[in-house]
Amino acid sequence: MDFLDVSHNTLLVTLSCLVALVAGFTGLSLTRDLGSKPDFEKKVLIALAAIALGGGIWAMHFVAMLGLQMPILFYYDAAITLISALTAILIVGAALIILHFTVRNRFTVCLAGGTIGVGILAMHYIGMAGLELCRAVYTPFGAAISSLVAIALCILAIGIAYGQRTNRNIFLGTACFASAVVSVHFLAMKGTKFVVVSNGSEFGPLMSNETLALGVIFFSFVMFGACLWVGVTYLPRPVQGAQPVEDDVAADPEPLPLQVPCEREGVKVFVSALDVVFVRADAHYTQVYTQDERLFCAWSMTDAKKRLVSQGFLQTHRSYLVNPQHVVRFERTKDSGKCVFSGPDTPPAPVSRSKLKAIQDALASQVSAVRAT
Known part of the structure; x- marks a missing residue:
């Protein structure tokens, strides 16, 4: 069996890591202070966080795949590619439901983290199954290592981010989540070989790298916009009750109580x-x-x-x-x-x-x- 020579574009690999960080920060920030919100608003925010985290896993994977360079022309099955994104979003959504609608303890935190790790793995291997005109060949060692890293780092990420809902913990949880997504992809890719296939089993319409790039770029810009939206909540705010100082007022007004x-x-x-x-x-x-x-x-x-x-x-x-x-x-x-x-x-x-x-x-x-x- 003749394996193809592959390489990666360094810029796109770097951008994929940045996408994972932005997705983790956005998703974990959206779930802050949910205990004080009514159920409907809580459900909406959990859905948005699932889209941010699950969609971020998908976007990171395919930004990195856009940087995959092979000596042949290859395509993606659009239906399988869409299924990979929806699978990640649904699995992450299930993990967030476990965290926010059950009693949160060590077991549920580990269960939710492990579920997100499974979501990363499912997204990766479903997405890879969408390759047309070439086929991925996996090694047991690469699949096992990427699976262990995914589950362990996701449990660590959720354990940190939900141990105490402080800004510091959310930042550390973001770093762990991004590390999990990036590690799974590149550890799995390191143990993956590619071979040419003459006939693909098309499940849906074919999609070129150029078409995929448009979808990934659009979703990434939405993700970065959402990151700015939630990032505003981390900025220091004026002290509540403070009164503006007017130039024509001789004495400082009495500040209102907090x-x-x-x-x-x-x-x-x-x-x-x-x-x-x-x-x-x-x-x-x-x-x-x-x-x-x-x-x-x-x-x-x-x-x-x-x-x-x-x-x-x-x-x-x-x-x-x-x-x-x-x-x-x-x-x-x-x-x-x-x-x-x-x-x-x-x-x-x-x-x-x-x-x-x-x-x-x-x-x-x-x-x-x-x-x-």
Whole structure:
């Protein structure tokens, strides 16, 4: 059996890696903060993320295939090429459903990551089956290595991106996802040989490299546009409640209190930081307590700390931020303490042993300041 000599265009190989990165970033960013959104919006965003991730796998593969150089003219079966794209999108969509509509734990994270790895493999080998006038010959070693790498890196990517939904974790998860897609393709290609075949088994119409290039270019530009769209959400925003400074105003206006975004029975509401009694961590989100009710907040405890400490809140425990204006009594036991509030139905906030003295001093200073006025 005579194998064809093949080589790759370096520029297109580089572009395929960039497409994988953009697809991973777009897809993982679209699924941020889904817990605070209604079911319909959540489903729409999961569908878009599946198209971004699954379509990105497909686009990366065929950008790299456009860079495949062989001494013969070859074509693609358009129907099989389309099936490869839809397969990747559906399998990735199933993985995202597992992540967002079941209890998320180590098993479901590994299951979702492994499912995405299977999606990458399925897309690759279905896409390769669409070659016409030549045929791919695989080696067991190349297929086994690419399969192991795909599943392992995808589990790692999902484990990192969904371990904590922070920007840093999403960036690291993006790098792992792109590495999985790129590694699968080129490890599989390294163990693949090509032979000439005289008659192809056409399932659909033939498609040349030029026609394929048009489709890949169009989808890639849509992907890069979506990347810019979600990328805007990572830019720093003005502090909520800050007032613009007017040239003709003699004195700076009094800044409005920070508004905390919450959710009440599926409806988004804003609560003034002055009315917040305390904030409690709840998994990757927080619960906001006022004198009258408890509300869901999409902020993580890290986000809440960044915004509320500057408003005078005290961190009494790693899971609690307390507004000292609402504290009516501080009770200390041997190794811990608690802040008690005026509301009859408002539970006390614990004070950890490491923060006892600091919280006690801060509350004492506040009482002294009030008496002085």
